[in-house]
Amino acid sequence: MNMMSETAVEKALDQKMTEMKYKMIGKDVSVYYGEKRALFDVNLNVREHTVTALIGPSGCGKSTFLRCLNRMNDTIDSCRVTGKITLDEMDIYDPDIDVVELRARVGMVFQKPNPFPKSIYENIAYGPRIHGLARSKADLDQVVETSLQKAGLWNEVKDRLQESGTGLSGGQQQRLCIARAVAVSPEVILMDEPCSALDPIATAKVEELIHELRANFTIVIVTHSMQQAARVSQRTAMFHLGLLVEENDTDKMFTNPDDQRTQDYIMGRFG
Numbered sequence: 001m002n003m004m005s006e007t008a009v010e011k012a013l014d015q016k017m018t019e020m021k022y023k024m025i026g027k028d029v030s031v032y033y034g035e036k037r038a039l040f041d042v043n044l045n046v047r048e049h050t051v052t053a054l055i056g057p058s059g060c061g062k063s064t065f066l067r068c069l070n071r072m073n074d075t076i077d078s079c080r081v082t083g084k085i086t087l088d089e090m091d092i093y094d095p096d097i098d099v100v101e102l103r104a105r106v107g108m109v110f111q112k113p114n115p116f117p118k119s120i121y122e123n124i125a126y127g128p129r130i131h132g133l134a135r136s137k138a139d140l141d142q143v144v145e146t147s148l149q150k151a152g153l154w155n156e157v158k159d160r161l162q163e164s165g166t167g168l169s170g171g172q173q174q175r176l177c178i179a180r181a182v183a184v185s186p187e188v189i190l191m192d193e194p195c196s197a198l199d200p201i202a203t204a205k206v207e208e209l210i211h212e213l214r215a216n217f218t219i220v221i222v223t224h225s226m227q228q229a230a231r232v233s234q235r236t237a238m239f240h241l242g243l244l245v246e247e248n249d250t251d252k253m254f255t256n257p258d259d260q261r262t263q264d265y266i267m268g269r270f271g
């Protein structure tokens with residue numbers, strides 16, 4: 001069997017990353033909550049097959065920017081977004097865009113695992129069913145299995161697919177939510193502090209998973225943990241007071257950042 005070593009896979013992905021186009025482009029993105037401005041003309045591009053970490057002190061606008069990428073901010077009445085964000089070449093704020101379809105292409109995993117109060121099987125099958133991604137029960141079974149495998153959960157749940165998703169451990173629930181996001185074949189997955197409610201072992205599993213998902217998806221992750229950003233991402237963007245202060249290769253960001261504010265933050269001088 002011709003298996004590529006892990007290092008070879010990493011190398012191939014890094015090569016892909018340097019060659020590739022931007023999957024999403026954010027140009028002069030500003031966000032207001034009523035009168036309050038939360039983001040100031042942010043220009044941030046997201047590379048395909050790359051994990052991009054968004055870091056910065058509390059309240060700096062990381063989650064706000066993340067939520068702009070699949071229009072989750074639309075659900076907040078007071079929120080207004082200006083500037084332009086594209087997915088491939090499509091303007092995602094174009095009034096003709098179908099937001100449900102957009103969120104199938106740009107999925108999201110939240111801070112707190114939020115499985116539906118339904119069976120493990122139904123948690124995964126729901127999305128593909130409503131998006132018409134499976135033609136038969138056999139197709140759907142296959143999507144459920146593949147998604148759970150991609151989320152590293154199949155072996156743990158394959159004999160209990162009809163049990164409730166909410167009965168799983170916190171770490172398993174978060175992987176179930178990742179499987180649910182993966183099941184509709186998104187192109188981009190947004191993760192808002194996906195490990196903050198998990199213990200170190202569950203966190204390690206999810207981090208490993210993020211690392212693997214990069215081969216098939218583009219990932220943007222908000223994290224408070226510098227170590228996590230360093231472990232899982234290839235690019236890092238640092239926000240401060242609503243400004244994007246620096247975006248760089250993660251290695252450079254954590255060894256020799258260009259901006260003093262990044263330096264101060266990673267040294268623990270504020271935040």
Ligand SMILES: Nc1ncnc2c1ncn2[C@@H]1O[C@H](COP(=O)(O)OP(=O)(O)OP(=O)(O)O)[C@@H](O)[C@H]1O
Pocket residue numbers: 033036038056057058059060061062063064065076078
């Ligand atoms: N729904 C909202 N209504 C009003 N203001 C909000 C809302 N959500 C966020 N904000 C404000 O926008 C700014 C940016 O918040 P955001 O949650 O994006 O920051 P963050 O960097 O993700 O913070 P944290 O790390 O604490 O989650 C903050 O000042 C916050 O109070």
